[in-house]
Amino acid sequence: MQPLAPPDTHFLSAAVGWYELGNLEEAKAELEKVAPATQNHPEVLEVRWLVHAQEKNWDEGLAVAEKLIGSAPERSSGWLHRAYALRRVKSGGLQAARDMLLPAFEKFPGEPTIPYNLACYACQMKRLDEARQWLERAVKIAGKEKIKFMALNDDDLEPLWEEIKRH
Known part of the structure; x- marks a missing residue:
């Protein structure tokens, strides 16, 4: 363009x-x-x-x-x-957002916001194991401290806050 x-x-x-x-x-x-x-x-x-x-x-x-x-x-x-x-x-809704964002993870493997947002969606849908996996992927891209800071300030991930604080 x-x-x-x-x-x-x-x-x-x-x-x-x-x-x-x-x-x-x-x-x-x-x-x-x-x-x-x-x-x-x-x-x-x-x-x-x-x-x-x-x-x-x-x-x-x-x-x-x-x-x-x-x-x-x-x-x-x-x-x-x-x-x-x-x-x-x-x-x-959450499922629709997740489904539309999922292909972007393959398309943009270096973009940490994609797995981070997928973690948020999974967490809000009470799929905590899936949320953990997506957060781990975001950490691999952006680094632990950055993702930890974001996650502990994001209400979507509140069900995982205690775990995140420990790691």
Whole structure:
């Protein structure tokens, strides 16, 4: 895909600025200024997904994540965003999120967030052995201290906190 060019880069930069300031309406207004031909550019879709996630608009977030996978299947973020949104939409849930994220583990073997999120889903579905295995895979990729810190601050993994503290 071609890199974004002015003025779209300016609109995207402004959207990011408004997003970081917490003004989602202005961020969306800047995103709307991006040319129709580049609305599905991965950089635009990434920011659009962040805005929808901040708004907890999971249906729109899911749609944007699907577009991101379509336009940039080599980016792990689209796969992660899709699972994250799918977990939260009415027609989704934990199992659906897990099932959609599982193929990404093979596709992106060096991305620790994928096995980490799979551990969260497994833990919430009370599949603790599976959760342990996914956490171990995340540790192998990102290192013990980083994953331990994340896990002990993640309510999804609360059933394993005592174990995680000991290791």
